[in-house]
Amino acid sequence: MTDGLNEPPPPKASPLLGYGAVGLAIGLIWLGWQVVLVPLADRAPAEHAVRLSPGSAVVLAEASEAEWRAGRMDNADALARMALERAPFNLQALRVVGLVEGETGDRALADDLLTLAGNWSLRDDSSHSWLIDNRLRRGDYGSAFAHADTLARRRTEVQPQLFDLFGTAMETDPRSVPFLAGELADSPPWRAAFINSLYQRDSGIAVAAQLAMVMKDSDGRFSDAELQQLYQRLYSAGQIEALRQVRIALDRPAAGQALIDGRFEAESAILPFGWDLAVGAGYSVAALADAGPPDATNGNSRPSGALRVGHNGQSRDVLARQVTLLAPGRYRLLGRSRWEFGASQMTFSWQLVCRGAARPAGEAVIGAPTRSTPAASETWTPFSVEFQVPAEGCGSQSLQLVGENPGRRTELVIWFSHLEIVAAQ
Known part of the structure; x- marks a missing residue:
């Protein structure tokens, strides 16, 4: 009993512990509210999001862009500037301030702001779009x-609009052409789509030709395929003089050659200059390297290339064709031929035909032998014919090979090489 009376009383709880517990509870409640508030603010309409989280730079920036899209420029500007006060590097808010300035204020300041936004993010499409328009207005191509x-x-979906912008700029202001040529010279992934789009425009062929000439000495010059597309478009449109001038300017293929690859040695051609070989039933046509007679002009005995034609005597298709741009005057077509085997009444003719003409201006006819020749025969027979290119109605011509057989079906193989067109003496 005495011992119990001597025990000390239990310690009293500190009032600070009660305050701490209350503070912790309040903090947890506030934190829970923030956890709920963030998704609510993200999903709510802009005006409600601002009420829910008026101190969030992200919410203010989102609201400012929504106001800008709705055309309420004053609200958009105020909200964006509030966002920038809280987060000076908020790209969205910076963009909105720049776009509002561009609509209602200082376009020079807008250009500076949106340039900064565009440099911060290559994905800021709105800034880049505004800058494109503003720089074009200033002529800063x-x-x-x-x-x-x-x-x-x-963004491939906006490429048609951008391509139209490029085309319009080149059509209306020649100063823009070198700048666009500079972009194309880097071979961007949209280059092929843009060049194709040019041919859908009324003046697109001329624009494409202008680009090809501006880019001719650059590393990104028109490829053979792109140049062939341009040449074929000019030829199909009947723009023969333009075709002549572009070829002379580019010298591809060499403009000084009346006939390209008369020895059939080239691996590829830029049509319509160069050989367009037919594919069809009843015949086969192929250019083969090292299958022709020795080429004495190269100083050695290496065989040249040759054109091999296998024919069953039934088809009248054009077997090979090449466009030429001969000036008016008198010319001579030279060549060599060799029969590999076969005998019939069939003939093969090299014809030079003016574009749109019904009859050839000149024709070299090679008749099949009446008796089959040994397959080992290496006899190459020269042939030649003179023809006149008239002064009118013959701006371009086609040299073409055709077969004609008045007799029965037969199997023939003939070779050609060393074709050349020279001025007649």
């Missing part, structure tokens, strides 16, 4: 096309 390149690389 280099910068405008650089921003357009950024958009075209990222």
